[in-house]
Amino acid sequence: MSENVIDITNVAMLLKVETTEGVDAAPTAADAFPFETDGYSYNSPFASEASNEATGTKVAGAPLIVGQPAEISIRVRLKGANATYTSSVKPPHHALLTIAGWRGLFTAAVAAAALTAGTTNSATLGASFSSTARAYLGMPLIMSGLAAGAHPLVIEYTAGRLATLSDEFASVLTVGTSAEIAANWTYAGTSPQDAAARLTDEPTGTLYIYEDGNLLKFVACRASLDSLSADTAKPGFATFKLMGIFAGETSAAIPSGIALPAHSAPTLVQGLTGVSPAFSVNRKPLMISNFSLADAAELSSMEDPNTNFGFGSGLIGGRVPMLSCDPAKTHVAVRSTLSDMQNKAQFCGAVRFLGAAGNRIAITLPLMQTAKSDPALRGKKRAEQNDYRLMTNGRDAQGRTTEKILCFY
Helix, strand or coil, rough: CHCCCCCCCCCCEEEEEECCCCCCCCCCHHCCCCCCCCEECCCEEEEECCCCCCCCCCCCCCEEEEEEEEEEEEEEECCCCCCCCCCCCCCCCHHHHHHCCEEEEEEECCCEECCCEEECEEEEEECCCCCCCCCCCCCEEEEECCCCCCCEEEECCCCEEEEEEEECCCHHHHHEEEEEEECCCEEEEECCCCHHHHHHCCCCEEEEEEEEEEEEEEEEEEEEEEEEEEEEHHHCCCCCEEEEEEEEECCCCCCCCCCCCCCCCHHHHHCCCCCCCEEEEEECCCCCCEEEEEEEEEEEEEEECCCCCCCCEEEECCCEEEEECCEEEECCCCCCCCHHHHCCCEEEEEEEEEECCCCCEEEEEEEEEEEEEEEEEECCCEEEEEEEEEEECEECCCEEEEEEEEEEC
């Protein structure tokens, strides 16, 4: 009978955004996504409560079997498509980000053009770039010419094509530098302003988990990004928590035709040809061993007797996004975290994972403030354990909130 024992290394997941909340979207092999085989879990749709009924003896009565919300945790390794992005060529975890309230936007490439002006941390782009304010928030400018190799992230953009950058250059940027934007997908948080917007900003999804001959179905799933983290020189990992409605378990073979991306994930490192730092806060590179970004989003499922197990779809509430890291402590003349806290200083941050074109990832943090700093050690060196609160400074041109912007390019 050993052939009937489930082997969880022989597993696949399919996720598809639902057209109608709670109606099985019937994901196919094309909706499969990569994840860590040792990094997922799910609960039973049932729970039990102890009985307090009298039985005429000292023996307890039958347990009370009740329903509970479906909860699934999925850990994924962040990687790009390793291809030129288009409106239909998307990052591998597009659907997961979408049901977590991170609305995606495809932006076509803009060819390299000389700057018309610049400062040490801003660039006025050429006429081929959009004149729509905040159109390029969170996107890297790929520089050539005098600033060749730099990939500064856009933290602000005006109708006059003035891009405020996440990097601080040693010299003023001039017309001797050219900038381009690669075709990319950006993802940013949402805050639906009405019921109609919620359908676009926070859609539900259908998740199929195929485990070695068993299929578990979950519908009406929404998610929160519990953490996005990385160690220096290693790839990034994201853990999503999903809540929805269990829709049954059947025997079913893993679908044929699943083609998951086989390339390596980009790593948190500047690389041999890099100019922009892999990790910076307030335009200063920080020596960290790891970082973690958490949405801290409220995720719940309301009681609803009109469902199979008494609970409805997953619901996304408010969030308290935070960046945590452990930079090496420097002399006060270089950087003073305590002074920043005392003065309630606000600044930007940037994270970059180096890879080939189509397999690069950037995280733009336009506005952040130090919330906590404790002394720490890294070996025999003094370090800090810092928490930075991420804040929105308004919406981008697509109506998304801007506390953090994830870009695949």
